[in-house]
Amino acid sequence: MTAKTAPLPLLHPAVILSTWFWSGLSPKAPGTVGSLAALPFGILIFHYAGAPALVLSSLAIFCIGWWSTKIYVARTGREDPGEVVIDEVAGIWLALAAADLSLLMILLTFLLFRFLDIVKPWPIGWLDKKVKGAFGVMIDDYVAGLIAFVLLIIIKGVYYGNF
Structure with a gap:
């Protein structure tokens, strides 16, 4: 637990970004929201810039999230x-880069990423427990996104017969 100072107003950039435009303030399932x-x-x-973009x-977003979450x-x-969900943004965007823009792949990306983020298999769970501070908040979800990215490439390869 860190020392608390004055609360941040809702319009503070760190609040807007960390909560991804206040979506993390949802009273139920803020990570999913x-x-x-x-x-x-x-x-x-x-769609407009491609997977590399x-x-x-x-x-x-990982870097911006690290900054805003630190504050x-x-x-x-x-x-x-x-309520800090910018880590989910960075992770799901990374995972989505391995998908295509079909509704099925978008849904699969969402479900796979959320599963990994909630269940936290190794190394995600290890990072969640061992790495502290704003970087710790960000890194476990980014690794969940990376694992989802790899799994989606494998799933696409099997589905499209490339493996």
């Missing part, structure tokens, strides 16, 4: 606040 709120942006980036965007955690005094 944040992931859903991230999908339209990721789909638009993928989406990977770069996920890296940019949010310091000001709230909480290690891993549930």
Whole structure:
């Protein structure tokens, strides 16, 4: 637990970004709501700029999330606040870069990423427990996105007969 200072106003950039435009303030399943709120942006980036741009965007969001979460955690005094969902944004965008834009693949990306984020198999769970601070908040979801990325490539290869 870190020391709490003055609370952040809802319009503070760290709040807006960390909660992904307040989607993480949902009273139920903020990680799921944040992931859903991230999908339209990721789909638009993928559609107009391609998968490489989406990977770069996920890296940019990871860095922005690290910054905004560091401020949010310091000001709230909480290690891993549930309303911080920018980590889900970075992770699901990375996973989505391995999909295609069919409804089936988008749904599969969402379900696979959320499964990995919730269940936290190794190394995701290890990172969640061992890596602290804003980087710790971000890295476990990014690795969940990376694992989902690899699994989606395998699934696509099997489905389309490329393996």
